[in-house]
Amino acid sequence: MRTVGIIVEYNPFHNGHLYHLQQSLKITKSDAVIAVMSGHFLQRGEPALLNKWTRAEMALRGGCDVVVELPVAYSSQAAEWFAYGAAALLDATGVVDALCFGSEAGDIAPLRRVARLLAHEPDAFAGFMADELRTGASYPAAYSGAVRRFMAAAGDAEAAAFPFEQPNNTLGLHYLLALERLGSAIEPFSLRREKAGYSQTSITDAQIASATAIRKLVAESPSPDCAAPFVPASTLELLLRDHEAGRGRNSWQHYVPQLFHKLVSEPAAALGRYHEISEGLEHRIKRALPELTELSFEPLLERLKTKRYTRTKLQRALLAILLGHDKELLAPDRLRTGVQYIRVLGYSERGRELLKRMRKSAKLPILQSAAGHAADFPYLALDVQATSVYALAWPDASPRDLFRDYYEKPISI
Incomplete structure (x- = not known):
């Protein structure tokens, strides 16, 4: 069973995500999908609109076969460590053959050349990065400028002209760099991101809108019904379910x-x-x-x-x-050791077969819940704490909600 890995937040799962999932299967010629998904707090330093179990269910109903959690120690980081933690998890499953990510360019060749050079010549790049930061530029701007100078010095004009400042191109580069540093055999693919941009807040297409735009629409409307044109029916059902329970609009x-x-x-x-x-x-x-x-x-x-x-x-x-x-x-030295466990949030019928394979091939222990394990894994303890803080936003939160990581078993559909 050929398996493709994807790295997601699904905040919430929408039509653009469905397209990415379906195309990932197609272009990698895979039979199954494993998604590494952020938990309750996300890469841009925000709380998720919906809790991680609801979003995992959205993913499974949308076509994912196994959903594993990216620990908050990585999910709330800048691109480098976010990508490293997610890639390390996919590699640790022992069953992932390919990684497919969206990017603005869709062209993976320049990204692969940059990743190979960065993995083997980090000191040379560090000099360019220090120069860029001294100009007062933000870290993302300094990084893209340093990459351009680094590749120009290496004589690669095509890579030097690549639009690294675009967020998904940057994230894609870090996925490839992580695979290089891990020595992973996972084969990377890139799918061009169509229509709505990553941070686009306006809606310009009848069926595709960014997660940012959908969250804004939901926040400004009395009911999540307004999202119906932009999300699968299964997502809308779960949005309405959590909204009716008073748990569907978490924000800072x-x-x-x-x-x-x-x-x-x-x-x-x-x-x-x-x-x-x-x-x-x-x-x-x-x-x-x-x-x-x-x-x-x-x-x-x-x-x-x-x-x-x-x-x-x-x-x-x-x-x-x-x-x-x-x-x-x-600290970087601790993050570099990678995730120490694989936390399963949910699986499909096909995913059940994947999990059987993972139990034989995985490089890390596979956890069904945090019960009995939080004391052994410091980053798992952070996830338990993150769930407790996240649930404080709910007006009727119970102690069980705060410590749901100990009780909740993976969702099975």
Whole structure:
């Protein structure tokens, strides 16, 4: 059974995701799909609209065969570690033959050449990166500029002209770089991203809209019914189910009381120990708090933003504070060791067969829940904590909701 791996957030699962899933099977000539999916907090430093079990069910109903969780230690990171954690998980299953990701360009050849060079000449690239950062550029802008200079110096004009500043091209490069560093035999493929862009908030197509635009539409409407043209019927059913239960619209604003409690009560030195807090950001936060005119997330972001501190960078930093992620726990040396377990969120009938194969071939233990394991795996303990914080947004949250990781078994369809 040839198997393709995909790396997803499904926030929520929509028609564009369905297209990517179907095309991934087609272009890789695969029979089954394993999805590595972010849990409750995502790569741009945001809470997911819906909980991870609902989104896993969306994925399974949409055609995925096995859904495994990307731990929050990786899911809330910048592109490099997000990609590394996800690629390491796919490789660790022992059953994934191909990886298919979406990109703005759809051309994988220049990305592969860059990844091979970066994997073997990191010191040379580091010099270009330091130069770019000294200009005051944001990290993403500095990275794309450094890659261009690095490839130009290597004599690869085509790669030097590649649009690395586009987010899915950047993420794709990091997937390939992770596979190189892991020495993985997984074969990569890229599918050109059509129509709605990654961060596009407007809707310009009758059936395809970005997840960002769909979330905005749902947030501004009394019912998720408004998303019907842009999502499969199974997704709409689950959106409505969670909405009726009062659990379908999580956003940063739901966590303002918890976040501001930490920002106000902890001194700047304590804030400085959290992951992503650097270059005096802790002092900038402390100075900004008395200047706010309302206790709201967006005004805080606007007060903190600069050319260097992008919205996404700030969201990840504030998320690290909210979740208590300190620098030591998420240090590069610890992240580089990779995920220490495979947490299954759900599977289909075909997925059941895949799991049987995984139990024989996987390089890591396969977990059905966190029960009895959180003490053994520090990053699993972070996932349990992330679920507890996430559930605090629900008005009727119970202790069982807060510790659902201990009780919930994988979804089977």
